Amino acid sequence: MREEPTQESIEAWIQLHRAHRLLLEKVEHALKNKSLPPLAWYDVLLELHRENPRGLRQYELGEKILLNKHNLSRLIDRLEKNRLVIRHRCKEDGRGNKIRITHEGQNLLKKMWPVYSQSIQENFGVLLSSDESSALSAILKKL
Amino acid sequence: MREEPTQESIEAWIQLHRAHRLLLEKVEHALKNKSLPPLAWYDVLLELHRENPRGLRQYELGEKILLNKHNLSRLIDRLEKNRLVIRHRCKEDGRGNKIRITHEGQNLLKKMWPVYSQSIQENFGVLLSSDESSALSAILKKL
DNA sequence: TTAGAATAGTTGTATATGCAACTATTCTAA
DNA sequence: TTAGAATAGTTGCATATACAACTATTCTAA
Numbered sequence: 001m002r003e004e005p006t007q008e009s010i011e012a013w014i015q016l017h018r019a020h021r022l023l024l025e026k027v028e029h030a031l032k033n034k035s036l037p038p039l040a041w042y043d044v045l046l047e048l049h050r051e052n053p054r055g056l057r058q059y060e061l062g063e064k065i066l067l068n069k070h071n072l073s074r075l076i077d078r079l080e081k082n083r084l085v086i087r088h089r090c091k092e093d094g095r096g097n098k099i100r101i102t103h104e105g106q107n108l109l110k111k112m113w114p115v116y117s118q119s120i121q122e123n124f125g126v127l128l129s130s131d132e133s134s135a136l137s138a139i140l141k142k143l
Numbered sequence: 144m145r146e147e148p149t150q151e152s153i154e155a156w157i158q159l160h161r162a163h164r165l166l167l168e169k170v171e172h173a174l175k176n177k178s179l180p181p182l183a184w185y186d187v188l189l190e191l192h193r194e195n196p197r198g199l200r201q202y203e204l205g206e207k208i209l210l211n212k213h214n215l216s217r218l219i220d221r222l223e224k225n226r227l228v229i230r231h232r233c234k235e236d237g238r239g240n241k242i243r244i245t246h247e248g249q250n251l252l253k254k255m256w257p258v259y260s261q262s263i264q265e266n267f268g269v270l271l272s273s274d275e276s277s278a279l280s281a282i283l284k285k286l
Numbered sequence: 287t288t289a290g291a292a293t294a295g296t297t298g299t300a301t302a303t304g305c306a307a308c309t310a311t312t313c314t315a316a
Numbered sequence: 317t318t319a320g321a322a323t324a325g326t327t328g329c330a331t332a333t334a335c336a337a338c339t340a341t342t343c344t345a346a
Contacts, residue, residue: 005260005261005263005264005267005268006268006273006276008273008276008277008280009263009264009267009268009271009273009276010260010263011276011280012267012271012276012277012279012280012283013166013263013267015279015280015283015284016159016162016163016166016279016283017163017167018209018283019159019283019286020159020160020163021209022209022286023156023159023286024160025209032304038332040332057294058294058295059293059294059295066161066164066165066168068333068334069294069295069296070295070296070297070333070334070335070336071332071333071334072295073294073295073296073297074296074297074332074333075332077296078331078332090294093293093294093341093342094294094340094341094342095293095294095295095340095341095342096293096294096295096341097294097295117147117148117153118148120148120152120153120156121147121148121152123286124148124152124155124156124286125148125149125152127285127286128152128155128282128285128286130149130151130152132282132285133149133151133152133154133155134151134155135278135282136155136158136159136279136282136283137151137154137155137158139271139275139278139279140155140158140159140161140162140279141158142270142271142275143162143165143166143266143267143270143271175334181302183302200324201324201325202323202324202325211303211304212324212325212326213303213304213305213306213325213326213327214302214303214304215325216324216325216326216327217302217303217326217327218302220326221301221302233324236311236312236323236324237310237311237312237324238309238310238311238312238323238324238325239311239323239324239325240324240325
């Protein structure tokens with residue numbers, strides 16, 4: 001006895017899929033146009049910035065940005081290669097790392113935000129009233 | 144004089160990003176669990192099914208599923224290798240192709256739908272009322 | 287205490303994506 | 317008509333992602 005999804009939920013899912021793709025493409029494009037790295041880098045740096053100077057375990061970071069461990073491992077590789085973060089061996093748990101943002105990482109964050117935020121505003125903010133945005137958030141939070 | 148995005152729109156964008164990622168992951172996972180191909184294949188096959196037996200030009204298909212031409216070219220390669228679609232040289236325009244779904248493509252579509260739809264229902268449909276789904280669609284359509 | 291399970295992270299390999307350059311054909315304006 | 321621009325699609329290369337197998341460490345229960 002499988003439940004069929006309603007027409008409304010299929011339609012909504014399709015819209016979610018399309019809207020996300022469209023917006024993400026625009027945001028990434030805006031960043032690339034300014035020779036800035038992709039959004040994923042921003043997400044990592046922002047989470048680390050919030051926990052600065054304590055840093056975050058790699059698995060904690062993965063949970064926050066919804067990225068699985070093998071991809072995160074390589075993302076951190078790239079960031080570390082660009083001196084934006086540092087891996088420290090974790091004292092409390094010999095298996096793990098603590099990741100901390102560097103000063104250069106903080107600078108990049110500051111450089112990315114205006115581009116990122118402007119793109120959100122242009123492609124998202126101006127199209128929705130603040131009530132609509134709030135309603136959207138509230139509904140999406142249930143998922 | 145750059146416009147700052149409101150707090151509401153940033154919050155909504157973040158939620159959109161997260162919700163999409165979470166759902167997509169679940170849907171792809173459900174398909175993989177049943178040894179079925181990824182969602183992108185479904186999207187292509189569905190569009191072609193709708194236009195059967197006329198078929199679609201490659202660029203038309205690209206517009207429908209929001210995929211750029213070089214990635215689409217390779218996606219079609221993979222589908223064609225699996226005999227799910229066929230490329231025909233286009234009579235009216237010697238530069239282009241017409242893509243048509245095959246009988247096997249139609250069969251795959253039929254096999255994927257129950258898995259896809261069940262995943263939507265489980266991870267999306269049951270969490271939102273039909274009013275909420277409709278509201279969500281309406282807002283997302285503006286983007 | 288200690289063997290086996292569980293956890294944190296890395297790496298090899300296959301596949302998918304993005305970008306730029308390319309071929310072939312069609313359109314357009316002198 | 318015809319040279320140059322524009323369009324449709326493909327391909328080489330670099331990068332990103334997914335999956336499975338791996339190492340190293342910590343936890344747990346006899």
